[in-house]
Amino acid sequence: MLDVRRLRLLRELSLRGTIAAVAEALAFTPSAVSQQLSVLEREAGVPLLERTGRRVTLTPAGRNLVRHAEAVLERLEQAAAELVDARHGLAGPLRIGTFPTATRAIVPAALTVLARRHPGLEPMVSEIDPAGVADALRAGELDVALIHEYDFVPLPAEPGLAAEPLCSEQMYLASPGTPSGGEETNIARWKDAPWITATPGTLCHAMTVRACEAAGFTPRVRHQVDEFATVLALVAAGQGVAMVPHLGLADLPPAVTLTRLPIRRRTKIAYRGGAGGHPAVAAIAEALRAAVPDGLGEGR
Template identity: 70%
Template sequence: MLDVRRLRLLRELARRGTIAAVAEALAYSPSAVSQQLAVLEREAGLPLLERTGRRVRLTPAAQNLVGHAEAVLERLERAGADLAEARGGLAGVLRVGAFPTATRALVPAALVHLARRHPALEPMVHETDPAAVAHALRAGDLDVALVHTYDFVPTPPEPGLATRPLYGEAMYLAAPAEPPSGAWPEPGPAAPVADQGAVLRAHRDAPWITATPGTLCHTMTLRACRAAGFTPRVRHRIDEFATVLALVAAGQGVAVVPQLGVTGPPGAGVALTRLDMERRTEIAFRSGAGTHPAVAAFAASLRAAVPPDLAVPRAGA
């Protein structure tokens, strides 16, 4: 009989490529991972791994087994959801991942909504960059999370995960305002959309402020600028949008910011121009867990907390 815990290790190895990476992600020692995979090979009765230098390559039989593992793990999530539904009454810990702007602008209201309906449920929020969410969900460190995608940073489907759309945001080019102008348009889907390429190219020689490398926000800015025909000269790397806007107001550069990053009028010094792009936020969870009562309840609370001025995500985007 194949052990589901060992199947999970094989699935993670298929995603990460090295035993060391699997061990780090799942809080095992590399030797423990190797031993468990060796046991799985004996259970399977044929080779599953081929070593190529420091990496490990899965045999065709192992690749096929990973596909079965995905199906088994999804069915286990559905079984857990059915049992939770049968028990009735939500209680216990729900581990939630959210990126900073959503943590500030959306999650507190969602938690209030959730507490009124399910006071025995204990949500625990962890600020998590969307790029790290897939691993955290598959490892069981999170139960549900908010992730976002950009027009210039499409994200392929993640094995073992499912998502549901939540909302879309307008995107803006934030630049130092020329005195005496300090006004900006009311953020939201009703703001007029500018010629994006022309707006970005107008600032090609300016210093730029981006998020830190490795984040989707950083990749989005670089790709948007390259689509406009240039590579931005990055001066500052900042993840918090309030700080980004303060640096823009100080004349330190320009930046692309989402609607939720605009927390209120920044005062004199910043001008916003709406771009023809969007950031879309989704609710992510392990495949099969969407019907779990705790996950479904938190998703409902998130939808109730979405501000009315946020756009519905563009279909098929």
């Protein structure tokens, strides 16, 4: 009989690429991961890994077993959901990942709704860039998370995960000057301006760069800042222009002009495949939908 815990290790190796990365993500030692995978090979009766020096790759049999592991893990999530549903009431920790603007604009109201409807649940919120959510969910560090994507940066399909739309918001070009509430503009108008972007490796940074490239230029980046309130303060100080989503405009300085862009950011609720029917996941999803601020569109 194949051990589910070892199947999870094999799945993580297929996604992360190295035994060291799997060990770090799941709080094991590399030697422990290697030993467990060796045991899984003996259980399977065929080679699952090819070792070349320090590198390890999956054999065709290993890749095929990973596909079955995905289905097994999803069914286990569904089984866990049904067991919880059979009990009376929801209780215990609920680990929620979110990004900063949603933490401020959506999550507090959602937690108020959740506490009223399910006082036994203990929500635990952690801020995390959407780019890191998939690994955290698969590793069991989070139960549910808010993620976002942009028109120019769609999220890739992630093995073992599922997501449902929450809301959609307008993107703006923030520039120094008196507010005008102008109509949509061509980004190329700002090709010679200094730009303020998020830090490299984030979806927000990739969105700005790709949107500018689609307009025919590469942005000349002066500052790299993740917090939108600080970004807007720098814009007001004449330090450059930036792209900011609607939820990032709470602390808008008076000396900033906003111009609508033909770009939207969409927020989704992500969880492990098969966990959508878990009562706790369904409860926070319902609370999040109830907490979406007025003026935001559907997340599709």
